[in-house]
Amino acid sequence: MTEARANMMISVWRGMGSTGKFETFEVPAQDNQTVLDVVTWIQQAADPSLSYRYACRVGMCGSCAMMVNGQPRWTCRTHVKRVLRDNQIEIAPLRNLPVIKDLATDMDPFFDKWVKAGGVHRASRSRDMPIQEVKPDTAQRQAADNGIECINCAVCYAACDTVSSNRDYLGPAALQRAWTLFNDEKVVDKQAVLDAVSGSGGCHNCHTQGSCTKFCPNDLDPLGSIAGLKRETAKSFFRRGSKQC
Amino acid sequence: MLNARLYMAQRLSAMIMIPLVFGHLAVMIYAIQGGLTTAEILGRTKGSVTWFLFYGTFVAAVSVHAAIGVRVIIHETFSLKGKWLEATTWLIGALLLIMGARAVLEVTFA
Numbered sequence: 237m238t239e240a241r242a243n244m245m246i247s248v249w250r251g252m253g254s255t256g257k258f259e260t261f262e263v264p265a266q267d268n269q270t271v272l273d274v275v276t277w278i279q280q281a282a283d284p285s286l287s288y289r290y291a292c293r294v295g296m297c298g299s300c301a302m303m304v305n306g307q308p309r310w311t312c313r314t315h316v317k318r319v320l321r322d323n324q325i326e327i328a329p330l331r332n333l334p335v336i337k338d339l340a341t342d343m344d345p346f347f348d349k350w351v352k353a354g355g356v357h358r359a360s361r362s363r364d365m366p367i368q369e370v371k372p373d374t375a376q377r378q379a380a381d382n383g384i385e386c387i388n389c390a391v392c393y394a395a396c397d398t399v400s401s402n403r404d405y406l407g408p409a410a411l412q413r414a415w416t417l418f419n420d421e422k423v424v425d426k427q428a429v430l431d432a433v434s435g436s437g438g439c440h441n442c443h444t445q446g447s448c449t450k451f452c453p454n455d456l457d458p459l460g461s462i463a464g465l466k467r468e469t470a471k472s473f474f475r476r477g478s479k480q481c
Numbered sequence: 482m483l484n485a486r487l488y489m490a491q492r493l494s495a496m497i498m499i500p501l502v503f504g505h506l507a508v509m510i511y512a513i514q515g516g517l518t519t520a521e522i523l524g525r526t527k528g529s530v531t532w533f534l535f536y537g538t539f540v541a542a543v544s545v546h547a548a549i550g551v552r553v554i555i556h557e558t559f560s561l562k563g564k565w566l567e568a569t570t571w572l573i574g575a576l577l578l579i580m581g582a583r584a585v586l587e588v589t590f591a
Binding site (some may be wrong): 401402403404405434435440441466472473 | 482483484487488492553558560
Protein backbone atom coordinates (compact mmCIF):
# COMPACT_ATOMS: atom_id res chain seq x y z
CA MET A 237 0.00 0.00 0.00
CA THR A 238 1.34 3.42 -0.92
CA GLU A 239 1.92 5.91 1.85
CA ALA A 240 0.46 9.42 1.66
CA ARG A 241 3.04 12.22 1.62
CA ALA A 242 2.91 16.01 1.61
CA ASN A 243 0.04 17.68 -0.21
CA MET A 244 0.48 19.10 -3.72
CA MET A 245 -1.02 22.36 -4.92
CA ILE A 246 -3.05 21.68 -8.06
CA SER A 247 -4.45 24.59 -10.10
CA VAL A 248 -7.45 23.49 -12.15
CA TRP A 249 -9.30 25.55 -14.75
CA ARG A 250 -12.92 26.13 -13.71
CA GLY A 251 -15.54 27.78 -15.84
CA MET A 252 -18.03 27.55 -18.66
CA GLY A 253 -17.32 28.56 -22.25
CA SER A 254 -14.78 31.32 -22.65
CA THR A 255 -14.96 32.57 -19.07
CA GLY A 256 -13.32 31.02 -16.05
CA LYS A 257 -10.31 31.03 -13.75
CA PHE A 258 -7.89 28.66 -12.07
CA GLU A 259 -8.90 27.21 -8.73
CA THR A 260 -6.28 25.65 -6.47
CA PHE A 261 -6.82 22.35 -4.64
CA GLU A 262 -4.62 20.65 -2.08
CA VAL A 263 -4.22 17.05 -3.16
CA PRO A 264 -2.41 14.32 -1.19
CA ALA A 265 0.70 13.10 -3.00
CA GLN A 266 1.11 9.35 -3.55
CA ASP A 267 4.13 7.33 -4.68
CA ASN A 268 2.37 6.26 -7.87
CA GLN A 269 -0.07 8.78 -9.21
CA THR A 270 -1.01 10.03 -12.66
CA VAL A 271 -2.39 13.47 -13.43
CA LEU A 272 -5.73 11.79 -14.17
CA ASP A 273 -5.64 10.27 -10.66
CA VAL A 274 -5.16 13.77 -9.28
CA VAL A 275 -8.13 15.15 -11.24
CA THR A 276 -10.25 12.17 -10.17
CA TRP A 277 -9.25 12.71 -6.53
CA ILE A 278 -10.36 16.36 -6.73
CA GLN A 279 -13.69 15.37 -8.28
CA GLN A 280 -14.33 12.59 -5.78
CA ALA A 281 -12.94 14.12 -2.58
CA ALA A 282 -12.90 17.91 -2.95
CA ASP A 283 -15.44 19.15 -5.50
CA PRO A 284 -17.91 16.77 -7.19
CA SER A 285 -18.95 19.52 -9.61
CA LEU A 286 -15.62 19.35 -11.45
CA SER A 287 -16.18 18.26 -15.06
CA TYR A 288 -13.58 16.31 -17.01
CA ARG A 289 -13.50 13.53 -19.58
CA TYR A 290 -11.88 10.10 -19.50
CA ALA A 291 -12.70 6.51 -20.39
CA CYS A 292 -10.06 3.79 -20.52
CA ARG A 293 -7.38 5.20 -18.13
CA VAL A 294 -4.66 3.23 -19.93
CA GLY A 295 -3.77 5.30 -22.98
CA MET A 296 -6.07 3.57 -25.43
CA CYS A 297 -9.03 5.90 -25.92
CA GLY A 298 -7.50 9.38 -26.03
CA SER A 299 -10.34 10.95 -24.02
CA CYS A 300 -8.37 12.38 -21.12
CA ALA A 301 -6.04 14.76 -22.98
CA MET A 302 -5.61 18.08 -21.17
CA MET A 303 -3.08 20.89 -20.90
CA VAL A 304 -0.68 20.06 -18.08
CA ASN A 305 1.63 22.97 -17.19
CA GLY A 306 0.74 24.46 -20.58
CA GLN A 307 1.54 21.34 -22.61
CA PRO A 308 -0.98 18.90 -24.10
CA ARG A 309 -0.76 15.43 -22.61
CA TRP A 310 -2.71 12.25 -21.99
CA THR A 311 -3.31 12.72 -18.29
CA CYS A 312 -3.73 8.97 -17.74
CA ARG A 313 -0.18 8.32 -19.02
CA THR A 314 1.47 11.28 -17.32
CA HIS A 315 3.01 10.46 -13.97
CA VAL A 316 2.80 13.30 -11.49
CA LYS A 317 6.56 13.07 -10.85
CA ARG A 318 7.22 14.08 -14.47
CA VAL A 319 5.28 17.34 -14.27
CA LEU A 320 5.40 18.42 -10.61
CA ARG A 321 7.26 21.78 -10.37
CA ASP A 322 7.72 23.44 -6.94
CA ASN A 323 5.05 21.06 -5.68
CA GLN A 324 2.55 22.56 -8.15
CA ILE A 325 0.76 21.46 -11.32
CA GLU A 326 -1.50 23.52 -13.56
CA ILE A 327 -4.25 21.60 -15.37
CA ALA A 328 -6.35 23.23 -18.09
CA PRO A 329 -8.69 22.09 -20.90
CA LEU A 330 -7.16 21.26 -24.29
CA ARG A 331 -6.02 24.32 -26.21
CA ASN A 332 -7.62 25.33 -29.54
CA LEU A 333 -11.01 23.81 -28.66
CA PRO A 334 -14.08 25.48 -27.13
CA VAL A 335 -14.56 24.68 -23.47
CA ILE A 336 -17.85 23.10 -22.43
CA LYS A 337 -17.16 23.18 -18.72
CA ASP A 338 -13.98 23.05 -16.60
CA LEU A 339 -11.65 20.50 -18.23
CA ALA A 340 -14.11 19.12 -20.78
CA THR A 341 -13.76 20.55 -24.29
CA ASP A 342 -16.14 20.43 -27.24
CA MET A 343 -14.43 18.11 -29.73
CA ASP A 344 -16.86 18.91 -32.58
CA PRO A 345 -14.55 21.33 -34.47
CA PHE A 346 -11.78 18.71 -34.33
CA PHE A 347 -13.94 15.92 -35.76
CA ASP A 348 -15.70 18.21 -38.24
CA LYS A 349 -12.31 19.03 -39.73
CA TRP A 350 -11.40 15.34 -39.76
CA VAL A 351 -14.46 14.73 -41.97
CA LYS A 352 -13.75 17.85 -44.04
CA ALA A 353 -10.25 16.53 -44.79
CA GLY A 354 -11.90 13.48 -46.37
CA GLY A 355 -11.33 11.24 -43.36
CA VAL A 356 -14.43 9.14 -43.93
CA HIS A 357 -13.68 5.85 -45.69
CA ARG A 358 -15.18 5.55 -49.16
CA ALA A 359 -15.38 1.92 -50.13
CA SER A 360 -14.17 1.05 -53.61
CA ARG A 361 -15.64 -2.46 -53.59
CA SER A 362 -19.03 -3.86 -52.71
CA ARG A 363 -19.55 -6.65 -50.16
CA ASP A 364 -20.13 -9.10 -53.00
CA MET A 365 -16.69 -8.54 -54.46
CA PRO A 366 -13.67 -10.47 -53.23
CA ILE A 367 -11.66 -8.90 -50.41
CA GLN A 368 -8.80 -6.84 -51.73
CA GLU A 369 -5.36 -8.21 -50.98
CA VAL A 370 -3.16 -5.72 -49.16
CA LYS A 371 0.55 -6.50 -49.10
CA PRO A 372 1.96 -5.26 -45.80
CA ASP A 373 5.55 -4.73 -46.98
CA THR A 374 5.07 -2.15 -49.73
CA ALA A 375 6.46 1.36 -49.08
CA GLN A 376 3.01 2.86 -49.57
CA ARG A 377 1.38 0.50 -47.08
CA GLN A 378 4.08 1.23 -44.54
CA ALA A 379 3.47 4.97 -44.97
CA ALA A 380 -0.23 4.32 -44.30
CA ASP A 381 0.59 2.09 -41.33
CA ASN A 382 2.65 4.88 -39.75
CA GLY A 383 -0.46 6.98 -39.35
CA ILE A 384 -3.24 4.54 -38.57
CA GLU A 385 -2.42 4.27 -34.87
CA CYS A 386 -3.87 7.76 -34.36
CA ILE A 387 -6.66 7.59 -31.77
CA ASN A 388 -7.88 11.18 -32.28
CA CYS A 389 -6.95 12.42 -28.83
CA ALA A 390 -6.43 15.95 -30.28
CA VAL A 391 -3.10 16.42 -28.48
CA CYS A 392 -1.48 17.43 -31.81
CA TYR A 393 -4.38 19.77 -32.52
CA ALA A 394 -3.92 21.45 -29.14
CA ALA A 395 -0.16 21.68 -29.65
CA CYS A 396 -0.43 23.32 -33.09
CA ASP A 397 0.23 27.08 -33.21
CA THR A 398 -1.15 27.26 -36.74
CA VAL A 399 -4.53 25.99 -35.52
CA SER A 400 -4.42 28.74 -32.86
CA SER A 401 -3.90 31.53 -35.36
CA ASN A 402 -5.78 30.09 -38.36
CA ARG A 403 -9.16 28.75 -37.28
CA ASP A 404 -9.91 27.20 -40.70
CA TYR A 405 -6.74 25.09 -40.70
CA LEU A 406 -7.67 21.40 -40.72
CA GLY A 407 -4.96 20.49 -38.23
CA PRO A 408 -2.40 17.68 -37.96
CA ALA A 409 -4.68 14.75 -37.08
CA ALA A 410 -7.10 15.31 -39.97
CA LEU A 411 -4.24 15.77 -42.43
CA GLN A 412 -2.47 12.68 -41.17
CA ARG A 413 -5.66 10.73 -41.73
CA ALA A 414 -5.78 12.06 -45.30
CA TRP A 415 -2.18 10.90 -45.79
CA THR A 416 -3.02 7.37 -44.62
CA LEU A 417 -5.96 7.31 -47.05
CA PHE A 418 -3.76 8.55 -49.88
CA ASN A 419 -1.38 5.66 -49.22
CA ASP A 420 -4.15 3.11 -48.74
CA GLU A 421 -4.47 1.01 -51.89
CA LYS A 422 -8.14 0.38 -51.08
CA VAL A 423 -8.79 4.06 -51.77
CA VAL A 424 -9.17 4.46 -55.52
CA ASP A 425 -9.72 8.19 -55.98
CA LYS A 426 -6.41 9.61 -54.76
CA GLN A 427 -7.10 12.96 -56.41
CA ALA A 428 -10.22 13.41 -54.24
CA VAL A 429 -8.00 12.98 -51.15
CA LEU A 430 -5.55 15.60 -52.44
CA ASP A 431 -8.37 17.99 -53.39
CA ALA A 432 -9.84 17.72 -49.88
CA VAL A 433 -6.57 18.96 -48.35
CA SER A 434 -5.79 21.61 -50.98
CA GLY A 435 -8.46 24.15 -50.01
CA SER A 436 -8.03 27.34 -48.04
CA GLY A 437 -7.59 25.52 -44.69
CA GLY A 438 -5.57 22.65 -46.12
CA CYS A 439 -2.10 21.21 -45.67
CA HIS A 440 -0.40 24.22 -47.32
CA ASN A 441 -1.11 26.34 -44.25
CA CYS A 442 1.23 24.25 -42.08
CA HIS A 443 4.35 26.20 -40.98
CA THR A 444 6.35 23.02 -40.29
CA GLN A 445 6.89 23.96 -36.65
CA GLY A 446 6.58 20.30 -35.68
CA SER A 447 4.72 20.60 -32.35
CA CYS A 448 2.32 17.88 -33.56
CA THR A 449 5.10 15.31 -33.92
CA LYS A 450 6.85 16.49 -30.73
CA PHE A 451 3.76 16.08 -28.56
CA CYS A 452 2.07 13.04 -30.14
CA PRO A 453 1.77 10.54 -27.26
CA ASN A 454 1.73 7.66 -29.77
CA ASP A 455 5.05 8.75 -31.34
CA LEU A 456 3.38 9.31 -34.70
CA ASP A 457 4.64 11.84 -37.21
CA PRO A 458 1.82 14.10 -38.46
CA LEU A 459 4.45 16.61 -39.62
CA GLY A 460 5.89 13.98 -41.99
CA SER A 461 2.39 13.16 -43.22
CA ILE A 462 1.68 16.83 -43.96
CA ALA A 463 5.01 17.10 -45.80
CA GLY A 464 3.95 14.06 -47.86
CA LEU A 465 0.65 15.74 -48.73
CA LYS A 466 2.46 18.93 -49.76
CA ARG A 467 4.75 16.91 -52.04
CA GLU A 468 1.86 15.03 -53.65
CA THR A 469 -0.32 18.11 -54.10
CA ALA A 470 2.65 19.88 -55.76
CA LYS A 471 3.07 16.93 -58.17
CA SER A 472 -0.67 16.97 -58.81
CA PHE A 473 -0.47 20.73 -59.53
CA PHE A 474 2.06 20.12 -62.32
CA ARG A 475 0.23 17.05 -63.66
CA ARG A 476 -3.00 19.01 -63.96
CA GLY A 477 -1.18 21.98 -65.50
CA SER A 478 0.38 19.79 -68.18
CA LYS A 479 -3.00 18.18 -68.97
CA GLN A 480 -4.62 21.58 -69.44
CA CYS A 481 -1.87 22.69 -71.89
CA MET B 482 -6.45 31.12 -46.46
CA LEU B 483 -3.57 29.49 -48.35
CA ASN B 484 -4.74 27.04 -51.00
CA ALA B 485 -2.59 24.87 -53.26
CA ARG B 486 -2.49 27.50 -56.01
CA LEU B 487 -1.19 30.27 -53.73
CA TYR B 488 1.24 27.83 -52.09
CA MET B 489 2.67 26.86 -55.48
CA ALA B 490 2.83 30.50 -56.61
CA GLN B 491 4.86 31.35 -53.52
CA ARG B 492 7.22 28.38 -53.90
CA LEU B 493 7.75 28.89 -57.62
CA SER B 494 8.38 32.61 -57.20
CA ALA B 495 10.96 31.73 -54.52
CA MET B 496 12.66 29.37 -56.96
CA ILE B 497 12.88 32.19 -59.49
CA MET B 498 14.27 34.58 -56.88
CA ILE B 499 17.06 32.31 -55.63
CA PRO B 500 19.36 32.39 -58.71
CA LEU B 501 18.58 36.07 -59.27
CA VAL B 502 19.62 36.98 -55.70
CA PHE B 503 22.87 35.01 -56.07
CA GLY B 504 23.43 36.59 -59.50
CA HIS B 505 22.89 40.06 -58.04
CA LEU B 506 25.30 39.41 -55.14
CA ALA B 507 27.95 37.83 -57.37
CA VAL B 508 27.90 40.68 -59.90
CA MET B 509 27.92 43.25 -57.08
CA ILE B 510 30.97 41.69 -55.40
CA TYR B 511 32.78 41.23 -58.74
CA ALA B 512 31.97 44.69 -60.07
CA ILE B 513 33.24 46.68 -57.07
CA GLN B 514 36.64 44.97 -56.91
CA GLY B 515 38.39 47.78 -58.78
CA GLY B 516 36.13 50.50 -57.38
CA LEU B 517 32.99 51.59 -59.21
CA THR B 518 31.01 54.83 -59.30
CA THR B 519 27.24 55.20 -59.64
CA ALA B 520 27.72 56.70 -63.07
CA GLU B 521 29.72 53.68 -64.19
CA ILE B 522 27.05 51.28 -62.92
CA LEU B 523 24.27 53.22 -64.65
CA GLY B 524 26.41 53.35 -67.78
CA ARG B 525 26.27 49.57 -67.92
CA THR B 526 22.63 49.08 -66.89
CA LYS B 527 20.91 51.88 -68.83
CA GLY B 528 19.62 50.67 -72.15
CA SER B 529 20.43 47.06 -71.30
CA VAL B 530 17.65 44.61 -72.11
CA THR B 531 19.48 41.90 -70.12
CA TRP B 532 19.51 43.91 -66.88
CA PHE B 533 15.91 45.00 -67.48
CA LEU B 534 14.83 41.36 -67.77
CA PHE B 535 17.05 40.33 -64.84
CA TYR B 536 15.69 42.88 -62.35
CA GLY B 537 12.24 42.98 -63.93
CA THR B 538 11.83 39.23 -63.36
CA PHE B 539 13.11 39.65 -59.80
CA VAL B 540 10.61 42.41 -59.02
CA ALA B 541 7.73 40.37 -60.47
CA ALA B 542 8.74 37.31 -58.41
CA VAL B 543 9.14 39.40 -55.24
CA SER B 544 5.69 40.96 -55.71
CA VAL B 545 4.04 37.54 -55.90
CA HIS B 546 6.15 35.95 -53.15
CA ALA B 547 5.93 38.76 -50.61
CA ALA B 548 2.23 39.46 -51.18
CA ILE B 549 1.36 35.84 -50.36
CA GLY B 550 3.74 35.78 -47.38
CA VAL B 551 2.29 38.97 -45.91
CA ARG B 552 -1.22 37.61 -46.60
CA VAL B 553 -0.47 34.71 -44.26
CA ILE B 554 0.88 37.01 -41.55
CA ILE B 555 -2.10 39.37 -41.82
CA HIS B 556 -4.60 36.50 -41.63
CA GLU B 557 -2.92 34.83 -38.67
CA THR B 558 -2.26 38.07 -36.77
CA PHE B 559 -5.42 40.08 -37.45
CA SER B 560 -7.83 37.27 -38.51
CA LEU B 561 -8.60 39.16 -41.72
CA LYS B 562 -10.57 36.89 -44.09
CA GLY B 563 -12.57 36.79 -47.31
CA LYS B 564 -12.78 39.76 -49.65
CA TRP B 565 -10.71 42.05 -47.42
CA LEU B 566 -7.87 39.54 -47.29
CA GLU B 567 -8.00 39.10 -51.07
CA ALA B 568 -7.98 42.87 -51.59
CA THR B 569 -5.07 43.34 -49.17
CA THR B 570 -3.05 40.63 -50.94
CA TRP B 571 -3.58 42.22 -54.34
CA LEU B 572 -2.85 45.67 -52.96
CA ILE B 573 0.47 44.59 -51.44
CA GLY B 574 1.42 42.76 -54.66
CA ALA B 575 0.51 45.78 -56.81
CA LEU B 576 2.36 48.19 -54.51
CA LEU B 577 5.54 46.11 -54.62
CA LEU B 578 5.25 45.69 -58.38
CA ILE B 579 4.80 49.43 -58.99
CA MET B 580 7.64 50.45 -56.65
CA GLY B 581 9.94 47.76 -58.04
CA ALA B 582 9.06 48.55 -61.66
CA ARG B 583 9.82 52.23 -61.06
CA ALA B 584 13.26 51.34 -59.71
CA VAL B 585 13.99 48.93 -62.57
CA LEU B 586 12.90 51.46 -65.21
CA GLU B 587 14.98 54.17 -63.56
CA VAL B 588 18.10 52.01 -63.68
CA THR B 589 17.67 50.35 -67.07
CA PHE B 590 15.88 52.88 -69.30
CA ALA B 591 18.25 55.11 -71.21
